[in-house]
């Protein structure tokens with residue numbers, strides 16, 4: 001029986017058709033496994049070998065990887081959303097409505113983008129929690145922890161700038177409330193302590209953020225550009241640095 | 257009760273509900289490993305220290321993890337629609353107006369501190385404090401495994417900050433704050449006309465001080481005295497405590513300042529909730 005199966009397998013893999021598709025066989029050797037990582041553009045950031053305990057879900061909770069996956073999902077769905085969305089006060093809300101009701105799978109696209117964004121905020125917080133609990137920020141990973149803290153802020157900011165874009169009541173007031181505190185920045189906000197008298201509501205930090213004295217059309221455009229161009233680029237650069245440092249700092253931390 | 261159920265099932269609040277399950281789960285998961293480590297004195301995964309090939313072992317895990325997460329996200333996206341309310345209208349302020357859920361701990365702090373502290377100074381110090389952690393935590397133990405015994409101070413401070421001051425305040429802000437940012441228990445109906453009498457008084461008033469200048473000075477003494485606790489403990493303990501000697505003066509100043517600042521939030525919360533204290537220090541320029 002076994003012999004028979006082996007013969008059949010050999011027959012198939014030796015046929016002209018099979019060999020026209022697959023150039024050669026796959027050997028289960030360490031050399032092969034190493035090349036698989038080194039030669040693959042998507043995988044080459046990994047080291048060829050890692051410590052066994054780092055495979056455990058219960059150690060990393062997979063949270064860094066999930067954060068990255070959520071980022072990729074928002075990037076792909078976000079680009080698709082950009083085809084249907086115009087960041088102006090006249091169109092923004094109606095484009096979202098149109099997307100929901102008239103575009104095939106438009107609602108699903110929007111849902112995936114929004115829930116992946118929320119998922120990213122959850123997973124980045126849990127990732128930080130796990131890195132703390134395992135003491136993984138200790139020497140030599142101090143700097144990568146700092147990069148992580150900036151990534152945490154960037155994640156919040158990505159989510160926050162995106163929150164405004166549907167231009168509905170929820171978006172408008174959440175961003176209004178969220179940016180109100182900037183008025184009270186010491187020295188730089190017009191209602192903050194120690195503000196010089198020439199800091200007014202039309203030249204303080206809140207004005208710089210909103211491009212106006214209240215959330216308005218120029219805020220929408222500003223947040224759109226931050227959300228779709230500036231912050232994703234910054235996040236990508238920082239993530240590249242973060243992953244590179246994970247590897248250079250000796251891979252995932254462990255008991256030894 | 258109905259409005260509470262409506263609040264909990266609101267699409268945008270799904271993440272908070274998920275967090276309510278995820279955080280206890282991960283605390284349990286890590287606590288089990290920490291307990292094993294602490295009992296045996298050997299990190300729980302120390303025997304898994306041989307090397308394995310990333311392909312196929314790690315890539316397989318990543319692949320399975322990605323599939324599971326995409327399935328969850330797919331079901332979530334099919335079942336629950338992203339919210340879209342009425343078009344924005346600057347003249348119609350909803351009550352309560354809430355920031356996105358992940359900023360609600362900050363919005364919750366606005367109850368206890370003026371915006372320049374709650375919205376600017378404290379968030380700035382949270383960020384600075386987080387970045388400072390690896391540089392002020394000099395304990396070389398507990399690196400790369402779960403343990404409680406080997407780093408009790410670092411763990412309790414961080415967990416208090418993360419779980420109580422960040423997650424719990426976020427949940428309170430989302431589920432228990434109603435119109436006028438008043439506190440409503442789950443079984444209470446939201447009453448938009450509820451007026452809570454403002455009976456809060458300043459700390460100096462409680463101590464019988466009525467004159468503004470004296471009150472200003474009194475507030476300064478209280479706040480300065482509070483932050484002086486750090487140096488006082490240092491002078492008192494520096495010769496007897498190995499911990500302080502190892503930390504060194506600069507690190508100690510940073511640690512004690514950040515620690516006292518963090519504790520200022522629960523202290524102010526207790527003063528406000530149980531003693532109706534409005535401000536601790538009222539000065540002509542700012543209030544604390």
Ligand code: HEM
Pocket residue numbers: 060062063064065067068124127128131134136137141144145146147148149151152155239242246251252253254
């Ligand atoms: C966009 C956000 C982030 C992404 C995509 C990300 C991704 C990752 C990944 C994939 C790893 C590998 C190990 C693992 O999965 O746990 C990792 C490790 C690490 N991350 Fe992050 N991370 C992010 C944010 C953060 C934050 C907020 C912190 C801390 C404040 C942080 C600190 C670290 C540290 C110190 C390591 C090394 C852990 C170890 O060696 O055990 N990262 N990160």
